Amino acid sequence: MWTWRSWEHLDPSSHPLTLPSDERAFWTHGNAICELDDGSFLLNMRNLSTIVRINRQTNEIDWELGPPPLAGAHGVNQLANLNLLIFDNGPFRVDQARLSPTAAPFSRVIELDPSTHEIVWSYQEPLGWQFFRPLLSNAQRLPNGNTFINEGLTGRLFEVTPGVMWSGNTCIPTSARRRRQTRYRAT
Numbered sequence: 640m641w642t643w644r645s646w647e648h649l650d651p652s653s654h655p656l657t658l659p660s661d662e663r664a665f666w667t668h669g670n671a672i673c674e675l676d677d678g679s680f681l682l683n684m685r686n687l688s689t690i691v692r693i694n695r696q697t698n699e700i701d702w703e704l705g706p707p708p709l710a711g712a713h714g715v716n717q718l719a720n721l722n723l724l725i726f727d728n729g730p731f732r733v734d735q736a737r738l739s740p741t742a743a744p745f746s747r748v749i750e751l752d753p754s755t756h757e758i759v760w761s762y763q764e765p766l767g768w769q770f771f772r773p774l775l776s777n778a779q780r781l782p783n784g785n786t787f788i789n790e791g792l793t794g795r796l797f798e799v800t801p802g803v804m805w806s807g808n809t810c811i812p813t814s815a816r817r818r819r820q821t822r823y824r825a826t
Contacts, residue, residue: 714777
């Protein structure tokens with residue numbers, strides 16, 4: 640069995656909590672892991688607003704992303720072009736003052752080139768507070784190139800190209816949170 644422990648590889652003094660409301664006991668809050676074709680792993684650590692790539696052979700961190708541009712993200716997936724698709728939830732952005740000191744917090748979905756850490760595509764609504772989901776949520780790139788987005792707290796599901804194609808709410812009570820949804824093709 641393969642095991643990896645964050646406290647053996649990350650120093651809390653150089654990886655402080657970016658979400659001040661969270662307890663130290665949940666220091667990293669790893670909430671998504673993605674196995675890559677070469678056997679390494681991407682691990683998203685929400686409370687550090689950081690994603691790391693872990694080499695399965697050496698147990699070492701090959702690279703690290705964030706913060707910024709991430710802020711309390713959920714879900715990380717590697718795409719066919721080797722870029723990463725991330726639901727960037729947005730609470731307590733460390734770069735908020737640079738973006739706009741008076742702006743409301745916002746969520747976004749980003750496609751990021753891991754070799755340059757450059758955001759190559761993003762989805763964000765014009766009024767950021769309308770698409771602010773500080774918890775849960777996920778995004779999935781579909782075979783047709785569109786992106787399927789799940790707002791975990793509200794149950795809103797929608798698919799985007801350059802514009803919104805469709806949007807719908809589930810009939811699940813708001814007390815039943817949805818961590819991830821997957822869109823399947825109807826037959």
